[in-house]
Amino acid sequence: MNAVKQFVRNPMGVVGAGMLLVVILIALLAPWLAPYDPQVRVQVTPDDILAPPDAEHLLGRDDAGKDVLSQLIYGARVSLIVGFTASFMSMFIGTTVGLVAGFYGGRVGNWLMRLVDFLMVIPDLPLMLVIIAVTGRGLTNIILVIGLLGWTYTARLVRSQVLSVKERQFVLRARSLGASAPRIILRHIFPQVVPLVIAQAVLDISVAILAESSLAFLGLGDPTLISWGMMLNFAFERAISRQAWWFLLPPGLAIVWVSLSLILIGNTLDQIVNPRLRTHHLFDARRMVALAVGVPPLAKADGAGE
Amino acid sequence: MEMRSTPILQVDNLHKYFPIPRHVGDVLARRPRRSVRAVDGVSFTVQRGEILALVGESGSGKTTVGMNVLGLQQPTEGHILFDGYDVTEWSRGHGASLEAADRFLVPLSRRRRVMTLRERAQMIFQDPYESLNPRQTIFDIVAEPLDIHRLTPSRTERRERVRTALETCGLAPADHFWDRFPAELSGGQRQRVVIAGALVLEPELLVADEPVSMLDVSIRAEILNLLRALRRERGITILYTTHDLATAGFFTDRMAVMYLGRIVELGPTVEVLSQPRHPYTRALISVVPVPNPRRRRQRVILEGEIPNPIDIPPGCRFHPRCPEAIPACREMDPRLHPVAPGHDVACLRV
Numbered sequence: 001m002n003a004v005k006q007f008v009r010n011p012m013g014v015v016g017a018g019m020l021l022v023v024i025l026i027a028l029l030a031p032w033l034a035p036y037d038p039q040v041r042v043q044v045t046p047d048d049i050l051a052p053p054d055a056e057h058l059l060g061r062d063d064a065g066k067d068v069l070s071q072l073i074y075g076a077r078v079s080l081i082v083g084f085t086a087s088f089m090s091m092f093i094g095t096t097v098g099l100v101a102g103f104y105g106g107r108v109g110n111w112l113m114r115l116v117d118f119l120m121v122i123p124d125l126p127l128m129l130v131i132i133a134v135t136g137r138g139l140t141n142i143i144l145v146i147g148l149l150g151w152t153y154t155a156r157l158v159r160s161q162v163l164s165v166k167e168r169q170f171v172l173r174a175r176s177l178g179a180s181a182p183r184i185i186l187r188h189i190f191p192q193v194v195p196l197v198i199a200q201a202v203l204d205i206s207v208a209i210l211a212e213s214s215l216a217f218l219g220l221g222d223p224t225l226i227s228w229g230m231m232l233n234f235a236f237e238r239a240i241s242r243q244a245w246w247f248l249l250p251p252g253l254a255i256v257w258v259s260l261s262l263i264l265i266g267n268t269l270d271q272i273v274n275p276r277l278r279t280h281h282l283f284d285a286r287r288m289v290a291l292a293v294g295v296p297p298l299a300k301a302d303g304a305g306e
Numbered sequence: 307m308e309m310r311s312t313p314i315l316q317v318d319n320l321h322k323y324f325p326i327p328r329h330v331g332d333v334l335a336r337r338p339r340r341s342v343r344a345v346d347g348v349s350f351t352v353q354r355g356e357i358l359a360l361v362g363e364s365g366s367g368k369t370t371v372g373m374n375v376l377g378l379q380q381p382t383e384g385h386i387l388f389d390g391y392d393v394t395e396w397s398r399g400h401g402a403s404l405e406a407a408d409r410f411l412v413p414l415s416r417r418r419r420v421m422t423l424r425e426r427a428q429m430i431f432q433d434p435y436e437s438l439n440p441r442q443t444i445f446d447i448v449a450e451p452l453d454i455h456r457l458t459p460s461r462t463e464r465r466e467r468v469r470t471a472l473e474t475c476g477l478a479p480a481d482h483f484w485d486r487f488p489a490e491l492s493g494g495q496r497q498r499v500v501i502a503g504a505l506v507l508e509p510e511l512l513v514a515d516e517p518v519s520m521l522d523v524s525i526r527a528e529i530l531n532l533l534r535a536l537r538r539e540r541g542i543t544i545l546y547t548t549h550d551l552a553t554a555g556f557f558t559d560r561m562a563v564m565y566l567g568r569i570v571e572l573g574p575t576v577e578v579l580s581q582p583r584h585p586y587t588r589a590l591i592s593v594v595p596v597p598n599p600r601r602r603r604q605r606v607i608l609e610g611e612i613p614n615p616i617d618i619p620p621g622c623r624f625h626p627r628c629p630e631a632i633p634a635c636r637e638m639d640p641r642l643h644p645v646a647p648g649h650d651v652a653c654l655r656v
Contacts (some may be wrong), residue, residue, distance in 0.1 A: 169436040173503075176376050177451045178424030187450075191441040 006272045013272075016264025022256055027076040034070035038226050044098060046077045050244040060246035062231075063238040071226045072250050078227035079258060082143055082212040087204035089147030090154055095190075095197050096156025097151065103166055103185055113159065124149055125214060132220045139222040146211045153202050165192045188294050195270055202266035206259035213255055228254050312390045314511055314543045315352040315375065321383035322370050326616065342615050344370040346567035347384075349642075350638045354510070354545055357534075359554035359575065360547040361590070362564035363612050368547040373565075375545065376429055377420065388423055388511070425455050428504035432516040434496035438488040444499055445484035448472060451507045459537040471506040475499070475532060494525035501532065511543045513537075518553060528650055530557050551594050555579050560648075566615060566623045569642060573649030583651040585630045622654065630655055 007013045026033060035058075043063030053060040059068035097116070101109040128145050135141050164191060165171065176182050180209075215221055216229025217236070228251035235248040323341040345367040352358045360368040373379045375386055377393050386393045428451075431437035438447055448468045449458075458464040472480040475498040488496055497517060504512060514533065518526040534557045536542045548554050554561055554575065561578045563571040564588065571584040582588045589606040608627045612621055619626050625635035634654055642652045 028621050128507075168437040169431050169433060172378065173429070173431060173437050173500075174439075176378055176424065176429045177454050177503075178421045179450075179454050183454070187442075191439070 003104075007268060010140050010268045010271070012264050013268030014270065016042060016261045019257060019261030020265060023076050023254075023261070024080065026073055027080050030073050030077055034067075034069040034073040035068040038066055038070045040075050050239060050242050050247065052244075053246050059250055062234060062246065062247050064242075068231075068247055068250060071231055072228070072254060073230040074226050075231060075251060075254065076258075078139070078222070078225050079209045079212065079255070082139070082146065082227075083205040083209040083258070083262075086143050086147040086208035086211075087151060087201050090208075091152035091197060091201040092151075093148070094151035094154025095158050095193070097155040098193070099162055099185055099190065102154065102159040102162025103181070103189065111160075112155075116155050117133060119149065119152045120156075124211070127213065128215060129218065129220060132180075132215060137220055137222055139225060142215060142220075142222060146208045150204060150211070152195065152210075154204070157196055157200055161193045161196055162189055165189050199266045199270040202262050202269065206262040209255065209258055228252075311386075313351045314354045315545070316387040317348060317350050317375065317384070318387070319384040320371065320374060320381055320386065321372055322367070322379060327537055331467070340616055341485075343567050345374070345381075346614060346615075346618065348564070348569055349384075350562055350569065350572060352511075352545060354543055355537060355541040356443070356560065357537055357544040357546060357558045359558035359561040360545065360564055361549065361551060361554050361558070362547075363549055365566075365612050366564040367567040367615075367617060369515055372429065372515050372545060372547055374428055375511075376513055377423055378429075386428060391419075393423060406470045421455065425451075425507050426509055426512065427511040428507065428509040430497075430504055430512060430514040430517045431480050433520050434493055434500055435488075435520070437500055438496055440488055441503065442487075444472070444486050444488070445475075446490075447499060447505055448484070448503045451503060452602065455507060457507070467506055468502075471502040472499070474505060474536075475502040477502065493521050494528065497521060497529055498532070501529075504565055505536070505564055508540070509542065513545045513547075515547050515550070517546075519548065519550065526553060527556075549589055551579070556624060562594045563590070565617070566612060566618060568623065568652065569625065569650075570652045571650070572642065573651075574648070577646070577649055583645055583649070583656045584653050585628050585655075586624050589629075610640055622652075 007017070042065055043095070048061055048065035050063055051057065051061040051065070057067045057069065059072065062068055097112055101112040101116075128149065131145050132141060135145075135195045166184075171184060171188050174188050179187070212221070212227060213229030213232065217233045219233055221227050221230040221233070227246075231251040232248070235244070235251070240248040321343075322345040323343050325339060325341045328337070328653065331338060333492070348367070348371060360371060362368045370379065374381050375388075375393070377386075381394050389440050392547070393601070445468055448471055450632040451463055452458045452464055452467060458467075470482065472483060473477070476477065477495065477498050481498075482496075483491070488499070495496050501517075514535070518529050521529065530553060533544060533546075535554070537544060544558075546554065546558055558575045560573065561571075562569045562576040563584065565576070565586050571578060571582065571587045580589060582591050585606075586608075592604065592606045606629060608629075610627050612637045613623070613626065621634075621636040621638055622628070622640050623629070625631040628635065632655065638654055640652045640654045642650045645656055
C-alpha cells in the first residue's frame with residue numbers, strides 16, 4: 001500500500017507508468033484501434049505505394065500500400081510480449097543462478113560463474129542471429145533465445161550482492177537460530193537483492209525489446225508477425241531512398257517511447273523498494289517510536305502521515 | 307535457582323586456527339603453511355545460572371570462543387560440552403563441519419541434534435544495526451525462531467509468545483512495535499528486539515557478544531540490567547564477551563581475561579578487579595577511568611600493540627609487552643595455575 005502511494009507521488013514514475021500504460025492499452029485494444037488489418041492483402045495502385053500521410057491513412061502507407069499506423073499498433077503486441085516474457089525468463093534464471101552461486105560458493109559457484117563468463121564473452125547479437133537462423137524464425141524461438149542468453153548480467157549482479165549480504169550479521173543470526181539453507185536464501189538473502197533484480201528486470205525488458213527489434217531489423221523476425229523492428233527493416237531497405245519518413249520514424253520513436261517509459265519506472269521502483277534510500281531513524285523524527293511507558297504513543301499523533 | 311551437577315558449558319582445550327591462503331609464490335618458495343591462531347588452548351567451565359565475562363582486547367579471540375560454543379565454527383582442536391553433550395562431536399567423523407552442516411543435506415538425525423543446541427543456546431550480537439534483517443518486521447524477527455523450531459501450535463499462542471518476549475525486554479506495549487521495521491527503531495530498541503528474539507525460545511545459555519559496545523552509554527546500563535534480570539528471574543546462563551572492564555565488573559560473577567587466544571587470568575569478578583594478579587590484568591584495570599578526580603593512581607601503560615596472532619611470541623605470549631618480565635618468560639610458556647580458591651593465573655611470577 002505504502003509503496004503504491006510513494007510511486008504515485010513520484011512524477012518520474014507516474015510519467016513512465018503512464019507511457020507504458022498507453023502502450024499496453026494500445027497492444028490490448030489493437031483490433032479495435034487499428035483502422036485497417038495489416039495482415040490482409042490489399043489491391044494497390046502505384047499511387048498508394050509509400051503514399052504520404054493523409055486523412056484516411058494518418059501515417060501514410062508502406063511500400064506494399066498498407067496502412068503504417070495499423071502496423072505500428074499491432075507491432076506493440078510483439079514488442080511487449082517479447083520484452084516481458086524474455087526478461088522474466090532472464091530474471092528467473094539469473095536470480096536463481098546468482099543466489100546459488102553466491103550462497104554456496106565453492107566448486108558449484110565457480111562452475112556457474114565460468115558458465116556466465118563463457119556466455120558473456122560471446123557477443124549476444126551474432127550468437128542470436130546464428131541460433132535463430134538455425135532454429136527458425138518463430139516468435140517462441142526469438143523469446144527463448146533472448147531470455148536464455150540475457151540472464152548473465154543479472155546472475156553476476158545477484159551473486160555479488162549475495163556475497164556481501166551473506167556475511168552480514170542477520171544471516172549469522174539466522175544460522176545461529178538453526179535456519180535451513182533454503183530458508184536463509186529465501187527469507188534473508190533474497191529480499192535484500194529484490195530491488196536490484198527488479199531494477200535490472202525492468203531494464204532487461206527494454207533490452208529484450210531492442211534485441212527483438214535488432215533481430216527483426218536484420219531480417220530475422222517472425223515472418224508471420226509485424227513488429228517495429230521489421231517495419232524498420234522494410235523502411236530501411238525500401239523507403240529511405242524515397243524519403244518516406246512516415247514509414248521510418250514511427251517504429252523508431254515507438255521503441256524509444258517504450259524503452260524510456262521502462263527506464264523511468266525502473267529508476268522509480270529502485271528508489272521505493274530500497275529502504276536505505278527511504279528511511280533512517282535519524283532522518284525523520286516522527287518515525288521514531290518512543291518507549292511507551294506512560295508516554296502517549298507518538299504514532300497516533302501523526303497517524304495520518306503513516 | 308535450579309542447580310544441576312553437570313555444568314551447562316565446559317570448554318576444554320579449545321583451539322581455533324584460521325589457515326592463511328598461500329599464494330603461488332609462497333608455494334614455490336616452500337614457505338610453510340601458516341595460520342591465524344585466534345584461540346590457542348582455552349579451557350573454562352560455566353555453571354548453570356552463572357554470568358561469565360570473557361574480557362580482552364580486539365583480536366584476543368573472545369568472539370571466536372563464542373562462535374565455537376554455538377557451533378557456528380568448527381574448532382581446530384578441543385571439545386565443547388553443552389550440558390554434558392559434546393557439541394564438536396556432533397559434526398566430527400562425518401567429514402563435514404558444522405558450517406557445512408548448516409548449509410545443506412545433513413543427515414536428519416544429526417540435524418536434529420544440532421537443532422537442540424540451536425534451541426537451547428542463543429547469541430546476542432554486537433551490532434544491533436546489522437543483526438536484524440531490514441526487510442522483516444519486528445514481529446517476524448521475533449517469531450522466526452519459533453517457526454524454525456516448529457514451536458508454534460496456534461497463531462494466538464505464537465502472538466502471545468512474541469508479545470511476552472518483547473514486553474519482557476521492555477518493548478511495551480508490543481503491538482506498538484511489532485509491525486515496524488528495524489529502521490524505525492533506535493539502537494537501544496533494536497538491541498532489545500535482538501534479545502527478545504533470543505528469549506522467545508527460552509534458552510538456557512545466552513552468548514552475548516559485546517551486546518552494549520555499539521550503544522550509547524546512557525542505554526548500556528538498561529540493557530545490562532535487563533540481562534541481569536533475566537538471570538535472576540529465569541536462571542539463564544550468560545557468557546558475556548567484552549573489552550570493557552567496567553561493564554563486566556557491573557554484572558558478572560566470574561571473569562576470564564584473554565590475551566592473544568589464551569586465558570591469562572580467571573576468577574571471581576570482584577577478586578580479579580580488586581586483586582588482579584596477572585600483569586596484563588593489572589595494566590587493563592589501571593587504565594579504567596575512575597569517577598573521582600582526587601584519586602591518583604599508578605597507571606600501567608603497555609608498550610606496543612597486541613602482537614600478530616600469526617607470529618605468536620615464544621615463551622609467555624605477553625612477555626614482549628610485560629613490564630615485569632624476567633628472562634625465563636622468554637622461554638617458558640606459563641600454564642593457568644590456581645593462586646587462590648577459584649582464581650587461576652597464567653604467569654611465571656605469580
